[in-house]
Amino acid sequence: SVTEIRSGFTAIKANIQARDPIRTLSILSHPHSLHKVQSSDRCCITHHLFNFYVDKVFKHCKTEDSYVNRKISSIANSFLSVKKKLRQCHEQNKCMCGQESTEKFKQILANYKELNVTSAAMKSLGELDILLDWMEKSA
Amino acid sequence: SGELYCSLPNPRNVHFESINMKNVLHWSAPEGTGDGVLYKVKYSVYGVGKWIRKPECRNINRTWCDLSSETSDYEEQYYASVKAFLDGMCSEWMETTRFNPLTDTKIDPPMVSVSSTEKSISITLTAPEKWKRSPEGESISLLQVYPGLQYNVSVLNKKTKKRWLFSISNNTLVVPWLEPGTAYCVSAQIHVPTPLLHSVFSKEYCIATLKDK
CATH class of the missing domain: 2.60.40.10 (Immunoglobulins)
Structure with missing residues (x-):
């Protein structure tokens, strides 16, 4: 669940963010904050982002620290279970993608491609609290 | 202004102390320095390119700086940094970890x-x-x-x-x-x-x- 993701991330946040030296680029929150996304598009963006993290991020986040690696894989497993639930919404047409969410997700992928895969994945992982803060605020 | 020769020891333990989202930057004086050390402070919004100086915390001798105003948008995350000066020498800029006002603040009792x-x-x-x-x-x-x-x-x-x-x-x-x-x-x-x-x-x-x- 999202609470498990939050507690797992809190345990490794300082470690992961310390591996990201780039202050001038954010994958999720610039140039447009997630908080500006309209409520009608929230389900779709969340669905896209969970797919993004499962398909593109976690697999590139190996560290030399076994404790951190265990936490990352437990977060990834929690993402997988939430992703399944979101897929059901998508299949039942309760998760429509408007113009804005499509644009926003394109921007996120563009930000991601500005860095090499490992840096982009580690930065995305370090921004999990941005995703969680947004999800919990709009819950 | 041209930077001075930076061989002064660095400020230590640069970090935010936050209560109810009153966000104050704190640090310890460089090791082995007595009185007379002055500091300047800058901050940046994570994901945005530029560092912004804090004029009210320029050439100060205290070891804290209130950045509540600059970090009041709790939908953003921030970095802050401190540099020390003494007798014509300076230190490196020393940064905080990424500060998230929403998750990193302490809350007073009701x-x-x-x-x-x-x-x-x-x-x-x-x-x-x-x-x-x-x-x-x-x-x-x-x-x-x-x-x-x-x-x-x-x-x-x-x-x-x-x-x-x-x-x-x-x-x-x-x-x-x-x-x-x-x-x-x-x-x-x-x-x-x-x-x-x-x-x-x-x-x-x-x-x-x-x-x-």
Whole structure:
């Protein structure tokens, strides 16, 4: 669940963010904050982002620290279970993608491609609290 | 201005101390330096390219700088940095870790008010307000910032030392079936389930139930 993701991330946040030296680029929150996304598009963006993290991020986040690696894989497993639930919404047409969410997700992928895969994945992982803060605020 | 030769030891332990989103940057003086060290401070919004100087914290000799105003948007995250100067020498810029006001602030306990009848006490709780620029500024309760905010309430019978613990989401609680003419002490704590935050318990507020007529 999202609470498990939050507690797992809190345990490794300082470690992961310390591996990201780039202050001038954010994958999720610039140039447009997630908080500006309209409520009608929230389900779709969340669905896209969970797919993004499962398909593109976690697999590139190996560290030399076994404790951190265990936490990352437990977060990834929690993402997988939430992703399944979101897929059901998508299949039942309760998760429509408007113009804005499509644009926003394109921007996120563009930000991601500005860095090499490992840096982009580690930065995305370090921004999990941005995703969680947004999800919990709009819950 | 051209940077001076930077061989001064660095400021240490540069970090934010935040209570109710009053966000103050703190640091320790460079090792081995006595009086006379001056500092300057800059900050940046994570994901945005530029560092911004804080004029009110330029050439200061104290080891803190209030950046509440600059970090008041809790939908953003921030870095801050400090540089030291002494006798024509300077240190490197020393940065904080990434600061997220929403998850990295501490929360004060709630305000507690109590009233009583013969057999019950009524408790009203008020969450603290988010820091604001001026007393005339708009008041934002932390309840608005953390919609899932809850209260843990402790009620102690001073005579029997029996204690009850309640966890409530709304801000009022009536405790019934109490003994008339008895002192009860109430203390409360704020609990935010996610992001996981909690305040310390408030001090105790004691009141006696009315005597039997």
